[in-house]
Amino acid sequence: MxxxxxxxxxxxxxxxxxxxxxxITMIYRxxxxxxxxxxxxxxxxxxLYFHVMKHDSKRPDxxxxxxxxxxxxxxxxxxxxxxxxxxxxxxxxxxxxxxxxSRLQGHPCMRKTPGVEMSTGSLGHGLAAGNGMALAAxxxxxxxxxxxxxxxxxxxxxxxxxxxxLASHYKLDNITAYIDRNKLQLDGPTEKIMSLEPLADxxxxxxxxxxxxxxxxxxxxxxxxxxxxxxxxxxxxxxxxTIKGKGVSYMEGSLHFHGKAPTDxxxxxxxxxxxxxxx
Amino acid sequence: xxxxxxxxRKQYGRALVELGKERSDIVVLDADLSSxxxxxxxxxxxxxxxxxxxxAEQNMIDTxxxxxxxxxxxxxxxxxxxxxxxCYDQIRQSVAYPKLNIKxxxxxxxxxxxxxGASHQIIEDIALMRVLPNMAVIVPVDSNETYNVVKxxxxxxxxxxxxxxxxxxxxxxxxxxxxxxSKANVMRDGTxxxxxxxxxxxxxxxxxAEELAKxxxxxxxxxxxxxxxxxxxxxxxxxxxxxxxxxxxxxxxxMGMGSAVAMCLVENFHVPMKRVGIPDVFGxxxxxxxxxxxxxLTIENIVEAAHDVMKRKK
Numbered sequence: 001m002x003x004x005x006x007x008x009x010x011x012x013x014x015x016x017x018x019x020x021x022x023x024i025t026m027i028y029r030x031x032x033x034x035x036x037x038x039x040x041x042x043x044x045x046x047x048l049y050f051h052v053m054k055h056d057s058k059r060p061d062x063x064x065x066x067x068x069x070x071x072x073x074x075x076x077x078x079x080x081x082x083x084x085x086x087x088x089x090x091x092x093x094x095x096x097x098x099x100x101x102s103r104l105q106g107h108p109c110m111r112k113t114p115g116v117e118m119s120t121g122s123l124g125h126g127l128a129a130g131n132g133m134a135l136a137a138x139x140x141x142x143x144x145x146x147x148x149x150x151x152x153x154x155x156x157x158x159x160x161x162x163x164x165x166l167a168s169h170y171k172l173d174n175i176t177a178y179i180d181r182n183k184l185q186l187d188g189p190t191e192k193i194m195s196l197e198p199l200a201d202x203x204x205x206x207x208x209x210x211x212x213x214x215x216x217x218x219x220x221x222x223x224x225x226x227x228x229x230x231x232x233x234x235x236x237x238x239x240x241x242t243i244k245g246k247g248v249s250y251m252e253g254s255l256h257f258h259g260k261a262p263t264d265x266x267x268x269x270x271x272x273x274x275x276x277x278x279x
Numbered sequence: 280x281x282x283x284x285x286x287x288r289k290q291y292g293r294a295l296v297e298l299g300k301e302r303s304d305i306v307v308l309d310a311d312l313s314s315x316x317x318x319x320x321x322x323x324x325x326x327x328x329x330x331x332x333x334x335a336e337q338n339m340i341d342t343x344x345x346x347x348x349x350x351x352x353x354x355x356x357x358x359x360x361x362x363x364x365x366c367y368d369q370i371r372q373s374v375a376y377p378k379l380n381i382k383x384x385x386x387x388x389x390x391x392x393x394x395x396g397a398s399h400q401i402i403e404d405i406a407l408m409r410v411l412p413n414m415a416v417i418v419p420v421d422s423n424e425t426y427n428v429v430k431x432x433x434x435x436x437x438x439x440x441x442x443x444x445x446x447x448x449x450x451x452x453x454x455x456x457x458x459x460x461s462k463a464n465v466m467r468d469g470t471x472x473x474x475x476x477x478x479x480x481x482x483x484x485x486x487x488a489e490e491l492a493k494x495x496x497x498x499x500x501x502x503x504x505x506x507x508x509x510x511x512x513x514x515x516x517x518x519x520x521x522x523x524x525x526x527x528x529x530x531x532x533x534m535g536m537g538s539a540v541a542m543c544l545v546e547n548f549h550v551p552m553k554r555v556g557i558p559d560v561f562g563x564x565x566x567x568x569x570x571x572x573x574x575x576l577t578i579e580n581i582v583e584a585a586h587d588v589m590k591r592k593k
Contacts, residue, residue: 111377117348118344119377125344125369125372126341128337128340129342129344129345130345132341132342132343132346133346133348136345136350139306139327159369162333162337163341165333
């Protein structure tokens with residue numbers, strides 16, 4: 001097992017904190033967006049972009065790069081903040097989220113935003129698109145890997161399971177799916193709206209290697225990803241137990257902030273907690 | 280007129296195999312209908328570049344998107360009813376919106392599917408596809424043109440929807456008839472009225488023109504293979520020069536080729552017009568010719584429409 005030095009983990013955590021702060025600021029300024037699901041997936045995206053993935057912000061189309069697909073496209077603010085931190089575009093541009101003429105659409109658009117690999121937003125598409133990329137990598141005998149972040153609400157979607165079947169049928173060991181298991185979807189708790197459990201067993205039954213982790217632990221995200229890289233002949237699903245709205249006390253576990261921007265007061269409070277600048 | 284009847288699907292399969300030999304970036308996906316759509320020919324020639332997705336069209340379209348985003352030229356095939364309506368959101372979000380290099384070549388379109396009945400007879404696919412931004416829509420007229428269309432669209436980088444049928448169709452072009460996307464093919468010159476057809480109805484327009492000639496009416500016939508982007512120049516020129524237009528298609532009259540032509544003419548050059556096509560109803564089981572008759576897609580229907588237009592001409 002790798003040894004993780006505390007300083008390195010702390011660095012990732014600091015980036016994640018900035019990304020959270022950017023995300024909330026963007027949504028606040030835009031007056032709309034999805035804070036809850038953005039915050040729950042931040043640590044996974046930060047671990048991927050700042051430790052796991054081979055990529056180069058100066059060459060977004062570098063053929064050998066690893067690919068990240070944000071299947072839960074409504075977490076776009078977090079993805080944009082990660083891409084800005086990774087220098088795909090200036091941090092200042094984050095202010096333009098959801099504004100007319102912006103490259104930062106409400107949901108990711110691969111034709112507008114440097115670093116965005118797939119246009120998403122309608123749920124349940126990302127894993128299948130990731131599979132297509134994984135098939136292409138195999139065809140071209142390339143070593144790059146595909147990372148897909150799915151929301152747990154997307155487990156309701158039939159296509160998710162069609163894609164799960166395809167990935168194991170074609171033995172796509174170059175794709176890893178992260179399931180942001182924050183246990184809340186728009187209308188309520190996932191188990192109340194459409195029961196998902198036993199979720200790990202479902203993925204196992206579809207032929208996937210399954211790992212369950214704390215999706216806010218950088219160490220666990222990295223360890224699980226390394227384990228996935230070593231699995232041959234089948235894909236890996238990492239069920240990341242997370243908290244919706246993670247990092248902002250009053251948003252944590254709150255349904256209210258699935259798709260609503262904070263008020264002025266709420267925004268001030270969030271910035272206090274995230275150590276961001278009140279803009 | 281006697282026609283040679285040939286399979287469009289067979290030419291699709293042949294063109295795909297040739298493309299596969301010429302280019303390594305060509306990949307093909309099907310949804311458990313490869314022996315019917317004839318992508319099976321490609322599958323046997325290039326098994327490593329063929330992916331059967333099972334009966335999961337939504338998944339197939341998004342998988343195609345991932346392949347296209349990785350530099351592949353992706354041909355996706357299934358029956359038109361499943362390759363459009365069943366995966367419309369996937370086509371909208373992951374093909375048209377990101378303008379990916381995906382060619383949806385759908386077979387078994389229209390009522391000539393015959394015995395399978397309304398569940399399989401899609402008569403609204405042109406409507407669904409032509410309203411999508413970035414999506415081109417082509418209805419090859421016969422087997423030769425199907426081959427030429429497939430070879431031509433493989434050279435483009437944009438999304439294309441190609442509609443072909445199950446049944447053998449009359450061959451109205453020869454192998455050397457040029458195909459250029461968005462360039463309508465004037466098959467017969469005429470000055471009194473224009474008959475614009477697509478797909479299997481073009482042969483019927485040609486026959487209708489012969490019939491009209493007997494009544495001293497000189498009809499122009501156009502094969503409007505590309506419904507989007509529309510060759511407005513040729514359509515408007517025909518309207519201007521003949522003063523009346525009849526369209527004929529194996530599709531609902533609601534939003535198919537005929538309405539594309541109507542919209543074009545309303546804004547550019549208003550002439551009396553009549554659309555021959557399937558009325559706003561679902562089909563049913565039956566033999567091809569019986570269905571064509573019942574749903575108003577005969578030579579007589581076109582002739583009658585032409586007479587009507589002639590009457591309304593000033």
